[in-house]
Amino acid sequence: MVPRTISVVLFEDFELLDVAGPVEVFAKVEGLSVELLSADGGPVASSQGVEVSAHASYDEMTGDVLMVPGGAGTRRLVDDEAFGAELVRMSERADITTSVCTGAALLAASGLLEGYRATTNKRAYDWATSFGGDVEWVRTARWVHDRDRWTSSGVSAGTDMALAFVAHHFGEPAAEEVQNILELNAVLDPKNDLFA
Numbered sequence: 001m002v003p004r005t006i007s008v009v010l011f012e013d014f015e016l017l018d019v020a021g022p023v024e025v026f027a028k029v030e031g032l033s034v035e036l037l038s039a040d041g042g043p044v045a046s047s048q049g050v051e052v053s054a055h056a057s058y059d060e061m062t063g064d065v066l067m068v069p070g071g072a073g074t075r076r077l078v079d080d081e082a083f084g085a086e087l088v089r090m091s092e093r094a095d096i097t098t099s100v101c102t103g104a105a106l107l108a109a110s111g112l113l114e115g116y117r118a119t120t121n122k123r124a125y126d127w128a129t130s131f132g133g134d135v136e137w138v139r140t141a142r143w144v145h146d147r148d149r150w151t152s153s154g155v156s157a158g159t160d161m162a163l164a165f166v167a168h169h170f171g172e173p174a175a176e177e178v179q180n181i182l183e184l185n186a187v188l189d190p191k192n193d194l195f196a
Helices: 016-026 081-093 103-109 157-170 172-182
Strands: 005-009 033-038 065-068 096-099 143-146 149-152
Touching: 005 016, 005 081, 016 033, 016 157, 016 172, 065 081, 065 103, 081 103, 096 103, 103 149, 143 157, 149 157, 157 172
Parallel strands: 005 033, 005 065, 065 096, 096 149
Antiparallel strands: 143 149
């Protein structure tokens, strides 16, 4: 399965680089599009105060890949049962579910990482890994790919994971081209985690 559309979940106080970094990578890949989703399809403010316009609401998701960022807003949403149920619905419609940073806590709290290996932000590691029952948390990992789940460590690691995702699905030359376009000195070894 070659991915076609990445659906990015936006919520109040999401981490801007968790979204902007991977979206910058995905937008450079021919045949891959990105849609930004919010609860009501309206604009959402990041924790940095930058307002981002969504393309559609959660209900209107069309992507085959779901991406959940982290950020300060995850601390509130991790206990929001309605939001968790919405994540499950969106994940069931996607072929692949991914997270950046503490977005993994949202996936774990929603049961979407049960039976999977995963990682998350190291500065929030103890908190994020307190969710989920049968999750094999990997502390030393820039990102973890386990079947139809991709999870990354903190903030900038999401961009590295996005490049790895592109290499996996579109080939190493495509990922190298994006890396060169962005002049990005990416960490391409998932076990190379200086922050663990």
